[in-house]
Amino acid sequence: MKSFSILITVLLLSIFVQAQEQKKWQGKFEQLDQLLPTPNEYRTGSGEPGSKYWQQRADYTIDAEIDEPTNTLKGKETITYYNNSPETLKYLWLQLDQNINKKGNEDFGNYFGPVRDSLSTLHMQYLTRAIEFEGGYSIQSVTDKAGKNLPITINNTMMRIDLPVAIKTGESYTFNVAWMYPITDRSLFLLSREGYEHFPEDNNNVYLIAHWFPRMCQFDDYEGWQNKQFQRLGEFALEFGTYKVNITVPADHLVASTGSLLNAKDVLSARELERFEKAKLSFDKPAMIVTEEEARAKEKTKSTAKKTWKFQADNVRDVAFASSRKFIWDVQAVKLPTNTVLAMSFYPKEGLPVWSEESTKAVKNAVEVYSKYTFDYPYPVAISVNTSNIGMEFPMISFNGGRPHNGQMSDNAKAGMIGTIVHEVGHNYFPMIVSSDERQWMWMDEGLNTFLQTRTEMERYPAFHHTVPKDIVPYMKGDKRVMRPVMNTSDNERLNAFGANYYEKPTVALTILRETIIGKDLFDKAFKEYSNRWMYRHPRPADFFRMMEEATAVDLDWFWRGWFFTTDNVDISVDNVKWYKLRTTQADIENKSKTVKTGDLNAKATDKSSADFSQGPQPFTVLNTDEKAYGEFRSHIDDNAVRQKLAGKNIYQIQFRNNGGLVMPLIIEWTYKDGSKETEMLPAEIWRTNENEVNKVFIKDKEVVSIVLDPNSEIADVDISNNVFPKKPVESKFDQFKKTN
Ligand SMILES: [Zn+2]
Numbered sequence: 001m002k003s004f005s006i007l008i009t010v011l012l013l014s015i016f017v018q019a020q021e022q023k024k025w026q027g028k029f030e031q032l033d034q035l036l037p038t039p040n041e042y043r044t045g046s047g048e049p050g051s052k053y054w055q056q057r058a059d060y061t062i063d064a065e066i067d068e069p070t071n072t073l074k075g076k077e078t079i080t081y082y083n084n085s086p087e088t089l090k091y092l093w094l095q096l097d098q099n100i101n102k103k104g105n106e107d108f109g110n111y112f113g114p115v116r117d118s119l120s121t122l123h124m125q126y127l128t129r130a131i132e133f134e135g136g137y138s139i140q141s142v143t144d145k146a147g148k149n150l151p152i153t154i155n156n157t158m159m160r161i162d163l164p165v166a167i168k169t170g171e172s173y174t175f176n177v178a179w180m181y182p183i184t185d186r187s188l189f190l191l192s193r194e195g196y197e198h199f200p201e202d203n204n205n206v207y208l209i210a211h212w213f214p215r216m217c218q219f220d221d222y223e224g225w226q227n228k229q230f231q232r233l234g235e236f237a238l239e240f241g242t243y244k245v246n247i248t249v250p251a252d253h254l255v256a257s258t259g260s261l262l263n264a265k266d267v268l269s270a271r272e273l274e275r276f277e278k279a280k281l282s283f284d285k286p287a288m289i290v291t292e293e294e295a296r297a298k299e300k301t302k303s304t305a306k307k308t309w310k311f312q313a314d315n316v317r318d319v320a321f322a323s324s325r326k327f328i329w330d331v332q333a334v335k336l337p338t339n340t341v342l343a344m345s346f347y348p349k350e351g352l353p354v355w356s357e358e359s360t361k362a363v364k365n366a367v368e369v370y371s372k373y374t375f376d377y378p379y380p381v382a383i384s385v386n387t388s389n390i391g392m393e394f395p396m397i398s399f400n401g402g403r404p405h406n407g408q409m410s411d412n413a414k415a416g417m418i419g420t421i422v423h424e425v426g427h428n429y430f431p432m433i434v435s436s437d438e439r440q441w442m443w444m445d446e447g448l449n450t451f452l453q454t455r456t457e458m459e460r461y462p463a464f465h466h467t468v469p470k471d472i473v474p475y476m477k478g479d480k481r482v483m484r485p486v487m488n489t490s491d492n493e494r495l496n497a498f499g500a501n502y503y504e505k506p507t508v509a510l511t512i513l514r515e516t517i518i519g520k521d522l523f524d525k526a527f528k529e530y531s532n533r534w535m536y537r538h539p540r541p542a543d544f545f546r547m548m549e550e551a552t553a554v555d556l557d558w559f560w561r562g563w564f565f566t567t568d569n570v571d572i573s574v575d576n577v578k579w580y581k582l583r584t585t586q587a588d589i590e591n592k593s594k595t596v597k598t599g600d601l602n603a604k605a606t607d608k609s610s611a612d613f614s615q616g617p618q619p620f621t622v623l624n625t626d627e628k629a630y631g632e633f634r635s636h637i638d639d640n641a642v643r644q645k646l647a648g649k650n651i652y653q654i655q656f657r658n659n660g661g662l663v664m665p666l667i668i669e670w671t672y673k674d675g676s677k678e679t680e681m682l683p684a685e686i687w688r689t690n691e692n693e694v695n696k697v698f699i700k701d702k703e704v705v706s707i708v709l710d711p712n713s714e715i716a717d718v719d720i721s722n723n724v725f726p727k728k729p730v731e732s733k734f735d736q737f738k739k740t741n
Contacts, residue, residue, distance in 0.1 A: 028663050028691050032557045035565060036542040042221040043540065047547030048533055055537060057082040058216040058241040065248035065306075066183070066207055066323060071196055076178040077213055083167045085219060090166045092173075093219075093227040097211035098181045099157045100230050101135025101189065126190045133188060137214070140178040150175060157230040159214060177214050183207065186388070191232045193392040193399070199326065199348070202299040206327075206348060207249075208387060208399050210320035211236070218437065220538055228439050233498060234490030235438035235445075236431075238317035240536055245313070249323045251305035252298050254290060256329075256346045257321035258396045259313030260380050267309050279331035280342065286330040286360040292349055298325040313395065315378070315536055317435055320394035322346060322385040330356060334364045336376045341367055347386035354402070354409050354417065359384045362421040369456040373524060374429050374531035382428065384421050391420035393427030400424050415464045423453045434534045441541055442490035442498065443564075447506025454507055469716040472508040475500035476569035476660075477718045483567040487541060508716055509563040516665060516714045517559065517684070518552050526551035558663055558684060568661025570715050573722035574707060575693075576655035581617035582646050612726035613705065622646060649699050654707065654725075656694045660718060663687040666694070669711035672702040679711065 039045035041052035059082075064075035083089055099105050115127075124130050142150045142161055153160045167173045184195035186208070194210035211230075218226040218237040226237040247255055255267070264273055272289055279287035303325075313319055326348040334341045345359035363384050367377045379396045389401040402409075402417025409417070426449045430436065436444035454467045475497070484493055486505055493501055514523040530539075530547045545560045562568055624639040656666060666682040686694050709723035717723060 023692055026691060028562060029558045029685070029688050030561075032545065032561060035561070036545065037222070037540075039546075040221075043543055045546060046550045047530070047539075047543040047545070049537055052086075053537070054084045054086070054221065056084055056216070056219050056239050058239045059243070060213070060241060060319075061244045062213055062319070063246045063248070064209075064213070066209070066250075068205070068250050071183045071185075071205070072180055073183055073209065073212060074180040075213055076176065078174060078176050079216065080172055080174045081167070081216060082172045083169060085221075086169055088166045088168050089163070089219070091163055092161045093217040093225045094159045094161065094177070094214040095211070095217055095227075095230065095236070096137050096139075096154065096157050096159050096214055097230045097236075099136045099154075100232060101133070101184050102137075103129060103133075103135070105136065105156050122187075125188055131188060133184065134182055135184055137179050137181045139214075140180065141176070142178075143176045145174045145176075147176075155229075158217070158227045179214060181212075183209070191390075193390065194320070197388050199350070202326070204299055204324065204326050206322065206324040206387070208320075208322050208385065208392075210392065210394055210399075211318075212320075215318065218538065222538075222540055223437070223440075226437060226439065228491075230439075231491045233493065233495070234440070234442065236318070237437040237439055237538075238435070240315055240317050240435070243311075243313045243316060243319045245311045245319055245321075246308050247311070247321060247323070248306050248308045250303045250325065251307045252301045252303035252325045253307070253323045254325070254327040254329055254346065255309040255321055255323045256327070256344070256383050256385055256397060257309065257311045258316060258319040258394060259311035262310040262312055263308075267307050276331065280333055282331065283333045283335060286332040286343075286345070286356070288328075288330050288356075290327060290329040292328055292352060295326055295328045295349060301325065313379075316395040317432060318394055320397055320399075322397070322399065324348065328352070328356070330360050332360050332364060334367055334377075334382075336368070336371050338376045339378060341377050341379065342381045343367060343384075344381060345384045345386070351386040351403050353407060354404050354414060355386050358414065358418055359386070359400070359421055362418045363425050365460040366422040366425040366453075366456055369459055370426050370429050370452050373452055373455060374434075374528060375535060377428065378433070379428070382425055384425065391424040393424040393432065395428065395432045398424030398427065415461070418461065419453065419457060419464070422456050423449060426453050426456070429531065433536060434531055435536065435538050436540070437538065439490055441487075442493070442502040443486045443506045444539070444541060444544065446502045447486070447510070450503040450507040451510040454511070467504060467507050467511070468713065469508045469512055470713040472500065472504050472716050473718050475505065476716060480567055485566055486564045505563070509559075512664075512715055513548075513556070513559065516667070516681075517556075518554050522552050522554075562662040566661065569718045570662045570664050571658075571660030571717060571719045571722075572664065572666065572709055573657045573659055573719070574654060574709055574725045575657045575722075577707060577725045578653040579613060579617045579704075580620045580651040580653070582643065582649070582651075583619045583621045584647065613703075617650065620651075646699070649701060650703055652698045652700065652704060652707075654696055654698065656696070656709075658687060658692050658694075659722075663691060664715045666696075667710050667712075667714060669708040670700065670704050671706045671708070672700075673705050674702060676702070 041050045043053070044050045059080045060077055062075060062077040064073060066073055081092060139152070142152050144150055151162045161175065163173065184192060186192040186195035186197050194208050194212070196205040196207045198205050216239050218239055243259060245257065245259065247257065249255060264276060268276060275287060275289045279289060327346045328349065329344065329346050331342055331344045334343050343360050343363035345355060345363065347355040347359065363382050367382050371377050381396050383397040385397065385399050386403065387399045387401050391401055392399045400421045402413065402420060427445065429452070430448045431438055431445035438445055457464050458466050484501060486501060514520055526548050529551045530544060533547065534543065549556050622643050625637060630636060663684050665684045666686060667679065669677060669679045671677050682696065686696070707725045710717045
């Protein structure tokens with residue numbers, strides 16, 4: 001009992017402290033100045049690459065081979081690294097992402113939770129690596145152009161190469177790396193974006209090969225080397241360049257890869273080649289290049305001969321590919337104003353029939369809608385590959401989960417699958433082209449991309465559920481002791497919250513900006529401007545924040561501050577409503593004139609708040625203005641004209657309270673006695689002079705019967721029970737409990 005009462009005291013105390021805290025001025029409308037880096041010649045105050053903006057470049061030539069019997073990948077690459085920075089580089093850092101799978105390097109974080117009464121074998125595998133697997137790179141050589149060994153240092157998922165001679169500004173350096181690694185069985189790892197999936201029925205694999213070659217770390221003006229370790233959740237920061245990739249696989253495999261296929265006639269059959277050439281003109285529907293029957297036949301061949309597929313990709317920051325003899329392949333051409341793109345899908349028969357019906361169509365929809373809101377998709381191909389689970393993006397190619405069971409798929413599952421395809425194809429824009437640093441700021445690609453995914457689904461799949469502001473309410477109501485702001489390092493987020501915090505919350509924030517605060521046309525223009533300014537470049541959060549203001553003339557610092565830098569939520573209440581009507585008789589005026597000050601509604605002695613409108617309006621008086629108030633002005637207001645103007649009008653004074661912390665516009669719906677409604681919006685700046693409480697006077701011709709705040713759920717208000725006047729009775733939790741027990 002004692003500890004209980006202490007708990008109550010502590011609770012009350014903390015509520016009191018919180019309430020006190022909230023009452024203090026918090027500078028919610030102050031500029032972000034101290035929270036953003038100082039603009040400079042590299043990144044300007046308008047959120048644009050500056051006159052001295054620079055970016056490194058890395059070109060790759062890669063030869064890789066999948067050895068099917070042992071599930072290993074062997075590769076060698078030549079990297080030419082261009083130092084465009086003003087600095088001299090004594091060493092280079094490369095990313096060795098496969099090393100996350102090395103025993104001992106895993107689990108930087110604690111994703112898996114404690115042991116409970118019982119756990120599945122799969123959970124135990126995630127938790128303990130019960131099944132032995134030799135993951136990670138074996139680096140076989142790192143040599144200079146002449147073949148001389150270069151000294152290297154490996155630190156988990158990062159490798160440093162010490163250079164014999166430092167690379168000066170404007171110089172390039174060419175070197176070679178040879179490596180191999182066992183391809184992971186995707187089913188054994190949580191958050192497994194790549195590896196192979198085994199199909200026991202026909203004893204074949206689908207290989208999804210990604211972060212498979214040692215890649216240059218990003219080096220930039222903001223961070224220097226971005227060599228923060230790969231810890232699974234925070235993804236990648238990469239440099240652009242040209243890739244020439246030769247992929248050797250069993251001769252009966254089909255390979256889907258980033259880039260243009262350079263040697264179709266060497267790797268496709270005459271029939272496939274003919275169909276492929278024809279498909280390039282198939283604008284109305286997907287054309288089959290490899291059919292189900294052909295793929296089924298190949299499942300049995302198990303060729304031991306090899307073929308080498310050659311691809312080239314320009315202006316990309318990465319390359320990934322998929323390879324299998326199980327693949328069915330369809331292609332459709334998509335015409336954009338400045339480019340014709342081949343939308344393609346590769347899937348095993350296990351994806352039928354939905355994959356042949358929906359995948360390429362979804363690729364086309366994504367490419368078309370995203371192009372409209374940003375820039376025309378610039379690459380030659382956009383590929384969707386079917387996988388068992390999750391979705392993962394790479395330039396020009398994505399791996400997307402979703403399969404029917406016994407040929408059946410629920411509407412929800414199908415919408416999820418299509419949403420995944422749209423989302424992963426959409427990542428071509430963010431971060432594959434507008435190349436933000438995913439390891440630092442997951443919201444910059446996931447948030448912006450999910451926002452456009454939602455737009456695509458609204459336009460092309462109107463029957464789906466589309467993310468709306470109120471979807472984020474359960475998350476926003478969460479426990480503040482563990483919640484992180486959106487401006488938070490990717491790997492610091494909890495596994496059960498990164499979806500809400502980095503995908504959904506920014507999507508809702510951008511939706512509110514577009515629909516409620518800035519307006520559609522102005523927002524869309526600014527968003528397009530941001531996308532184009534940072535195409536093939538590395539934007540940072542400040543660039544986005546500055547750019548969106550600069551292109552709209554809307555000061556959004558209060559919005560970024562609240563929605564991106566805090567865990568506050570929106571909870572605005574209508575605390576008090578007073579209803580007044582002007583006195584009409586002279587007697588009234590004479591009686592009242594002694595006690596009432598002009599215009600000061602609160603000062604009325606008879607003033608009292610009520611729970612509804614049943615008491616009718618309180619009378620109030622408009623007095624003639626005293627001579628003294630005019631000072632030196634000779635012209636005087638017509639006192640009677642003012643009174644006439646207000647005669648018979650309903651005057652409402654509303655007190656609004658900011659309980660959640662986020663300052664937002666006041667969207668007020670008035671319902672009148674005659675049944676008609678009117679909605680008006682006061683901008684968020686209404687909170688400038690008092691961040692916690694606003695009193696505002698409204699004059700209405702008609703009598704009001706009810707007032708509702710945020711009637712269309714536009715601003716993610718977490719408690720709508722306090723948004724209405726007159727208050728509707730709300731059943732307490734205790735009442736509900738009594739009823740059900
Ligand atoms: Zn994503």
